[in-house]
Amino acid sequence: MKRRSMLLNVAFALLLSVMVPIAASGAEDTPQFTVQSGAVSVSGDAPVAANPKALAPIEVDTTSIIAATSRAKSLAREQGVSVDSGGFLAKGLVSVIVTFDETTNAQEVAAAVGGEVMVTYERALNGAAIILSPGKLKQLGKTSGVTAVFANELRQTQTSVSPQFIGADEAWEELGGQGVAGEGIVIGVVDTGIWPEHPSVADDGTYPPPPPSWTGTTCEFGSATPGDVPFACNNKLIGATYAMPAYSGSGLLLSTEFVSARDDNGHGTHTATTAAGNGGVAASIFGVDRGFVSGVAPRAHIAAYKACGDLGCFESDLIFAIDSAIADGVD
Incomplete structure (x- = not known):
């Protein structure tokens, strides 16, 4: 199982390397990463908040998360697609990927911010995808047990080789x-x-x-x-x-x-x-x-x-x- 998990995580990294996010006007060409004193500081479409030890509340970058949601809506408009009124995009909600420590579960995290769990992860990472109001993002970062919050970017497929x-x-x-x-x-x-x-x-x-x-x-x-x-x-x-x-x-x-x-x-x-x-x-x-x-x-x-x-x-x-x-x- 350890070998399979390692291989699948590598596969995920390779998969993301051949997927591209929706183009954003004026976006940086390459996300820049800085690691210092055990904390993670990132820009671009990498994690928008992280605190592996969960020793303090997370400062959630609400701008990046809301921008990812806006790009998904923009793509729909460009493609002439009418967003279903029953979906979270039309309701003005955002979706995020959240990781938490081993003592915390997805339903507790979602309930703390009035959100809804879309799916829970048990093997690739300890976390879940959650829908919530943009106004609750800061509160999500302060929720006990939360270790990271990621924008849920809509990626695009590319081609392959022979x-x-x-x-x-x-x-x-x-x-x-x-x-x-x-x-x-x-x-x-x-x-x-x-x-x-x-x-x-x-x-x-x-x-x-x-x-x-x-x-x-x-x-x-x-x-x-x-x-x-x-x-x-x-x-x-x-x-x-x-x-x-x-x-x-x-x-x-x-x-x-x-x-x-x-x-x-x-x-x-x-x-x-x-x-x-x-x-x-x-x-x-x-x-x-x-x-x-x-x-x-x-x-x-x-x-x-x-x-x-x-x-x-x-x-x-x-x-x-x-x-x-x-x-x-x-x-």
Whole structure:
């Protein structure tokens, strides 16, 4: 478990490295970090308040948190999306990621500021995502047991690269060939979901069951959204989780989006198949033959975690997805 937690935390860091926040007018190019005397002082979109020892109340940077919420609203306007009146964005609330000490629980923290818990984290970190009034942010920093408060930024997905570009095809030869590359490994993909019928994630009958370390049971396909047909996971696509409490509760969820792990825009399917898509799959674009494609680890099992919608990914949902992946036994 310690090894998996370390790997998943590294994966989260890598994930954030290929996600970008919504552009803000006049924003700094690179956040600057300063560490001194055990305290943490940051700028940009890193933690907006931190006090690891919880020896004193936290001075919460309300400006950064409110600005993150404003950027999410601005993106919706730019995309011509009407924010749902039932979501926290339309209600004038903000969402934050809060960490606390081992003696404090999420419900106590939320109750102290009249807020609402969206999701609690148990493995990736000791904390929760909370919705509250902007006027209660200062009080949140003074709440007993709170150790850090983070703005819940809406991130944007980016693209990926090919096995040949990173030299994976050469590594295959050193590890026994493409036919065994990734065998017995469970790769967790946190993105926009997955299209389970895609040939690159099809089970051709040669895949063994997932390793004993895999304990996941979630396979969420089939919602009221047209086109979201049910699908049973198999020995290639072994799990699929809808992990979007903040996004679905924000008012940004479009009526055309799948309320399941099914991919809405193709980015998650592209990312998953780049990492672990079947080898030797015929590819074409608009009917034009593009040869055969393969993932970097074509024999690995895939577990998909949908934390990103059409308008982006709230950081609290990304953490929730990683927390779930650790619990499921992703490598």
